[in-house]
Amino acid sequence: MTRIIEPVSRGVGTRHRIIAEASQLIAERGYRETTMKAVGERVGVTEPAVYRHFESKAQLLVTVFTEAVAQSPLSRHDARGAVETLPESAxxxxxxxxxxxxxLIGEMYSAAAIDPDVAALARNFVTGxxxxxxxxxxxxxxHGELPxxxxxxxxxxxxxxxxxxxAHHEALAGDLVGDPGxxxxxxxxxxxxxxxDEGDRSGE
Structure with missing residues (x-):
């Protein structure tokens, strides 16, 4: 499975390695099945060491999600203007x-629906x-650029x-994933x- 948060060497800070490995585990297993112990084993540190960097699994999930978005082309598109880049981002x-x-997007929203800690931490990112x-x-x-x-x-x-x-593309229309048309x-x-057009404005 292709990574979206690039793997980092052991010479890089433990926190960055935790984020990279946690992103892979959450994408592979899902939020519920990913444990802090498993993340630590992937990184090569103990479970308490993971908790020294992230006080909860909820905090780790939200950090993984925000880092994934920040490293993706979506953030570069958004930097050019949130409205102008919406078609390209979609x-x-x-x-x-x-x-x-x-x-990861699906996991964050799913976890937020059942885990109050995830919901509270995710709210700042989503609200912003x-x-x-x-x-x-x-x-x-x-400025007259929209109706x-x-x-x-x-x-x-x-x-x-x-x-x-x-975010649920594979489940809803898997055959269209990667279709340029x-x-x-x-x-x-x-x-x-x-x-x-003036006569087709159902979003009013």
Whole structure:
């Protein structure tokens, strides 16, 4: 399975090695089946040593997720503008080599639904991303780049739910993973959504 957080040598800090190995384990086994002991064994340290860097498995999962997003092309696209890069980012999530990132996104949302600790830690990341997108949409509306009647909260919520759905791509439409025509369709669908005609604005 292709890694999204690159493996690091033993000369690199233990914390970075823990994140790299935990990302692999969570993607392979899932959050529930990944233990702090197993992570330590992969890294070559004891379970207490893992806890010295991360006070809980929940904190480790959220760190793994945020690091995976930061190291992915999604962060480079977002840096150019949250609204402008949405079509490209959505298309990227259909790519075959994004399997691990999709799995980690799915694991974080699934764990947040059943683990209050994950939910609390994940809230800051998700809330921050949602607020940046909502503000970007509001700014684009104010500058006449998006329809004046668009509701930025509704649109931001729809986009995030849609992107979260792509995390389950293998289960929902596995045959389309890696299909360039599908990637183009997804990108164009998001472009159309963001540039709806006056008479086709269901996101108001």
């Amino acid at each position: 298309a990227l999530l259909t790519a075959a080599d994004f399997h691990m990132l999709r799995r 991303a949602a607020e940046r997108l909502k503000q970007g949409l509001a700014d684009s509306i104010a 004046a009647g668009m509701n930025p909260l509704y649109m931001q919520s729809f986009i995030h739910i849609f992107m979260a759905g792509l 599908w990637a183009l369709f997804v990108a164009n669908a998001v472009r159309h959504l963001l540039r709806m």
